[in-house]
Amino acid sequence: MKIINLANRAGVLTLILLFVFQSCSSNNDSTDTPVVITPDKISLQVDVVGKTAEMPNGDGSGKINLKVDAPNAKSYKVVVNNETKEFTTSNFSYEFTQPGTKSYIIDVTVFNGIKYTNTSTTVNIFVARKVIWADEFNTDGAPDAAKWGYDLGTGNGFGNNELQYYTNRSENVKIEGGLLKITAIKENYQGSQYISSRMLTKGKFSFKYGRAEVRAKLPVGGGTWPAFWLLGDNIDTAGWPLCGEIDILESVGNKPDVIHSSLHSPGRSGNTPDTKTTTAPNSSTEFHIYAAEWSEESIKFFVDDNLFYTFKNSSTTPFNAKFFVILNLAMGGNFGGTVDPNFKSATYEVDYVRVYN
Structure with missing residues (x-):
């Protein structure tokens, strides 16, 4: 009986040492996995070039400047006037060319790796004929x-x-x-x-x-x-x-x-x-x-x-x-x-x- 107990104790000790060794080895070889956070609190600011109280839809140039505010965002995609633009900065400019006063939807998607959030806004633009x-x-x-x-x-x-x-x-x-x-x-x-x-x-x-x-x-x-x-x-x-x-x-x-x-x-x-x-x-x-x-x-x-x-x-x-x-x-x-x-x-x-x- 004593011989069996000693063997059991030795086996238990071996398992403990092996666990400790593997844990230490795992800790030594691993790298920190970054936490990917979904961008949130997305907001858009659209500045219509030349907009005044007298010209609420702009000066006729058809130009807008768009600023996207979204913490944790790394890249951006904008869909406007059936065109898709992708970029890595939070500022974006666009020029509409079809004459007249029209309403356009601007869709914005912001990404942090594979996680994303999107929103949209509408802008009224006047484009003068040139x-x-x-x-x-x-x-x-x-x-x-x-x-x-x-x-x-x-x-x-x-x-x-x-x-x-x-x-x-x-x-x-x-x-x-x-x-x-x-x-x-x-x-x-x-x-x-x-x-x-x-x-x-x-x-x-x-x-x-x-x-x-x-x-x-x-x-x-x-x-x-x-x-x-x-x-x-x-x-x-x-x-x-x-x-x-x-x-x-x-x-x-x-x-x-x-x-x-x-x-x-x-x-x-x-x-x-x-x-x-x-x-x-x-x-x-x-x-x-x-x-x-x-x-x-x-x-x-x-x-x-x-x-x-x-x-x-x-x-x-x-x-x-x-x-x-x-x-x-x-x-x-x-x-x-x-x-x-x-x-x-x-x-x-x-x-x-x-x-x-």
């Missing part, structure tokens, strides 16, 4: 090559069975006396009966959403077909009509003073159902302003700021990407119709082209 691109055509000579390029070749090559050959010759396109003048001339050239010009900002300028307008005086004569329009930047890869087309101004000399505004998209191209007309009295003797205001929600068409057509935009149309600007004067074709046999020349005069935010 020019983001323009050509005033104030310098005589050729159009600015930094702003404009040309489509060259036969009208048949551009569809619609048009009769002209497009050139960049000074006889067909020039700036004179503060006006851009695109002139169609009856002349046999490279197998075509007429020459004219088609200029575009492709590869030089394009934009998504905003207002595009031209102040112009239209040409006279049966068969003339002046236009001011927008075409999708991705035309070379997507093709037409998948790229989308926005015709702000089209008119034909066979129906003077009738203004067409149309949209072309897949399944709704060629003789598109998305079109409306209005009149611009004395359009060949007086200047008028032809414009479109384009947003995620709609495309609105105006003559002299009189709204005559609203197209409901949506995520299913191609009208939610960048487009470039085109000015041209075609002759005849499916839309231009029969050319007056006595036609010799006609000029499409443009005072300016402006694109606003």
